[in-house]
Amino acid sequence: MPELPPSPHHIAIVMDGNGRWAMRRGKPRSYGHQAGSEALKRTVEAVIRCDVPVLTVFAFSCENWRRPPTEVRKLLDLFLRALNKDVRELHEHGVRINFIGERSVFNPSLREGMAQAEQLTCGNQRLQLNVAVNYSGRADVVAAARRIAAAAATGNLAAEDLTEARLNEELTLAHLPPPDLFIRTGGEKRLSNFLLWQIAYTELHFSDVLWPDFGGDALEEALIDFAGRERRFGGLSRARSA
Numbered sequence: 001m002p003e004l005p006p007s008p009h010h011i012a013i014v015m016d017g018n019g020r021w022a023m024r025r026g027k028p029r030s031y032g033h034q035a036g037s038e039a040l041k042r043t044v045e046a047v048i049r050c051d052v053p054v055l056t057v058f059a060f061s062c063e064n065w066r067r068p069p070t071e072v073r074k075l076l077d078l079f080l081r082a083l084n085k086d087v088r089e090l091h092e093h094g095v096r097i098n099f100i101g102e103r104s105v106f107n108p109s110l111r112e113g114m115a116q117a118e119q120l121t122c123g124n125q126r127l128q129l130n131v132a133v134n135y136s137g138r139a140d141v142v143a144a145a146r147r148i149a150a151a152a153a154t155g156n157l158a159a160e161d162l163t164e165a166r167l168n169e170e171l172t173l174a175h176l177p178p179p180d181l182f183i184r185t186g187g188e189k190r191l192s193n194f195l196l197w198q199i200a201y202t203e204l205h206f207s208d209v210l211w212p213d214f215g216g217d218a219l220e221e222a223l224i225d226f227a228g229r230e231r232r233f234g235g236l237s238r239a240r241s242a
């Protein structure tokens with residue numbers, strides 16, 4: 001029997017290109033963000049069809065506050081509306097939603113919407129969907145380092161007991177395996193401060209498709225690319241070790 005191509009357990013996506021998608025149509029950037037939220041729904045359905053159990057998406061970075069306040073406001077409004085509109089459907093699909101990132105800065109209605117979505121879907125098992133909002137990889141590492149420093153200061157952690165595994169425990173997504181496949185849409189070839197620690201050995205796939213056009217076909221392309229990769233984790237391939 002031919003060996004089945006490996007499929008990823010955890011996919012991480014930087015959903016980029018909404019603004020350019022809208023501008024190419026002579027529309028405001030917020031039109032692109034709206035279309036981007038439809039693309040996320042399509043992609044979640046496609047990921048479920050492909051039996052991938054964990055998906056982590058970058059929706060809003062700590063650096064995105066640098067955008068004009070009107071765009072930020074529209075983005076967050078849209079996020080709240082999508083929470084109210086789409087969560088039930090995601091729940092029916094068996095999606096467990098979890099938000100990562102610093103949510104204390106958001107207004108109470110947004111925080112409440114996030115907490116309700118997490119609560120409603122907490123028993124679902126088909127797909128774990130992590131949505132990163134006001135998240136950055138460096139902030140994640142700093143928050144972990146702070147907790148480690150506090151434990152050390154109170155005598156609860158000796159310097160020599162600080163291992164990779166111990167630091168990892170303090171980071172976002174510690175309870176999940178790290179992403180196998182990282183996808184960035186929109187043509188830019190950079191990480192933009194997403195999941196830095198967690199993607200040390202993740203396979204990177206960059207797609208020129210703008211996020212609002214992403215869906216099953218573009219996902220399949222990424223999965224085919226992934227299936228052709230050889231993951232060595234610093235070791236040797238079968239061919240090279242022969």
Ligand code: IPE
Nearest residue numbers: 015016017018019020059060
């Ligand atoms: C991604 O699309 C959405 C967010 C960063 C919130 P962009 O808004 O970055 O779109 P482009 O990259 O300007 O086209």
Ligand code: IPE
Nearest residue numbers: 014015016058059060061192
């Ligand atoms: C990355 O996209 C952040 C999200 C998709 C949420 P950006 O558009 O903010 O990234 P840069 O500015 O091109 O690096």
Ligand code: MG
Nearest residue numbers: 016017018186
């Ligand atoms: Mg962008």
